[in-house]
Amino acid sequence: MDNFTVLGIETSCDETAAAVVRGSPPGPGEILSNIVFSQNEAHAPYGGVVPEIASRAHLEILDGVIESALEQAKVALGDIDAIAATAGPGLIGGVIVGLTTAKALALAANKPLIAVNHLAGHALTARLTDGVAFPFLLLLVSGGHCQLLAVEGPEKFWLYGSTMDDAAGEAFDKTAKLLGLPYPGGPAVEEAAAHGNARRYPLPRPLLGRPQGSGMAFSFSGLKTALRQLVQTGTVDVNDAAASFQAAVIDILRDRTGNALSRFQQDFPDTAAPTLVVAGGVAANFAIGSALTVLAESRNFGIQIPPPNYCTDNAAMIAWAGLERFAAGVSDSIGIGPRARWPLDPGLDGGHGDQRQDTA
Numbered sequence: 086m087d088n089f090t091v092l093g094i095e096t097s098c099d100e101t102a103a104a105v106v107r108g109s110p111p112g113p114g115e116i117l118s119n120i121v122f123s124q125n126e127a128h129a130p131y132g133g134v135v136p137e138i139a140s141r142a143h144l145e146i147l148d149g150v151i152e153s154a155l156e157q158a159k160v161a162l163g164d165i166d167a168i169a170a171t172a173g174p175g176l177i178g179g180v181i182v183g184l185t186t187a188k189a190l191a192l193a194a195n196k197p198l199i200a201v202n203h204l205a206g207h208a209l210t211a212r213l214t215d216g217v218a219f220p221f222l223l224l225l226v227s228g229g230h231c232q233l234l235a236v237e238g239p240e241k242f243w244l245y246g247s248t249m250d251d252a253a254g255e256a257f258d259k260t261a262k263l264l265g266l267p268y269p270g271g272p273a274v275e276e277a278a279a280h281g282n283a284r285r286y287p288l289p290r291p292l293l294g295r296p297q298g299s300g301m302a303f304s305f306s307g308l309k310t311a312l313r314q315l316v317q318t319g320t321v322d323v324n325d326a327a328a329s330f331q332a333a334v335i336d337i338l339r340d341r342t343g344n345a346l347s348r349f350q351q352d353f354p355d356t357a358a359p360t361l362v363v364a365g366g367v368a369a370n371f372a373i374g375s376a377l378t379v380l381a382e383s384r385n386f387g388i389q390i391p392p393p394n395y396c397t398d399n400a401a402m403i404a405w406a407g408l409e410r411f412a413a414g415v416s417d418s419i420g421i422g423p424r425a426r427w428p429l430d431p432g433l434d435g436g437h438g439d440q441r442q443d444t445a
């Protein structure tokens with residue numbers, strides 16, 4: 086099969102990233118370069134991403150990041166088969182910077198443009214890293230998203246359930262803020278939790294055991310409120326609170342994902358070796374990964390958790406998602422616009438997984 090070389094650009098949140106990836110579906114692909122410039126320092130004083138700061142920073146450094154990616158990959162723009170960029174969903178200012186830059190490069194070098202859905206990038210990462218076959222079950226847990234999806238093809242997704250309020254990563258970030266831990270909160274909370282007693286503080290597990298969205302929807306806001314009330318009592322052990330919080334998140338993810346494993350088996354009974362893929366920044370959490378590994382194995386599912394640097398936002402996943410579409414003969418018109426919202430399964434925009442619709 087043909088090998089393709091694709092340049093990827095990612096600017097949808099607070100990482101300015103460019104990468105060059107080579108390969109063909111189903112993967113694994115070769116990552117020739119993967120430059121990620123994290124703006125964490127710029128946003129840290131605010132305890133979260135400030136959109137205006139993010140888009141300005143993307144604008145200032147994206148050209149240099151792309152140059153480095155090409156240089157490190159030892160390829161010229163002329164050697165690239167296609168240019169892929171995140172076209173949404175995300176912070177619109179950042180998406181505009183990345184997509185416009187990709188269009189300019191595509192026009193200048195006369196290369197096809199591929200507009201990539203950021204979530205498809207996360208979803209397809211396990212094919213880039215491990216060549217996971219379709220269909221597979223995906224738990225996407227990032228700073229902006231918390232969803233369970235069946236992935237049947239590079240553009241064929243079935244939404245099983247999503248969060249009704251906060252994303253899982255957002256819950257980690259807000260918890261860190263409440264506990265006075267540094268930003269970004271995920272790694273700091275995980276580190277504190279490793280030294281804490283998870284049974285010290287009883288915290289709620291919203292929706293646990295409930296049938297909402299066929300048992301595959303998520304909610305974290307009640308947990309956050311309980312934690313805020315706990316902190317307001319004044320005398321809280323940070324490590325114990327972090328451990329109690331993380332234990333609640335693990336219980337929620339395990340319960341919801343368990344229901345999705347059953348649903349996936351009903352929907353795809355002929356899948357010989359079904360796999361649970363965990364993607365997004367929260368997948369870097371070792372305790373969460375371990376709990377989900379035990380769950381998957383107890384249900385005869387394999388599990389793939391891409392390495393942490395491919396779980397958090399990066400451009401290699403965007404290049405790969407672009408490569409999958411390009412290999413399928415798809416490219417986009419130069420007039421394509423950026424999208425702040427862009428669900429993977431448009432049939433269920435904001436829905437909670439009660440139906441299954443063909444989105445092709």
Ligand code: AMP
Pocket residue numbers: 226227228229253254255257258269270271272275365366367368369370371396397398
């Ligand atoms: P992403 O949106 O995919 O770039 O992922 C960023 C999110 O992942 C942020 O909300 C982080 O707090 C979260 N995150 C990163 N590392 C960890 C970790 N070890 N445990 C929990 N959450 C994490």
Ligand code: MG
Pocket residue numbers: 207227228229365366397398
């Ligand atoms: Mg992301």
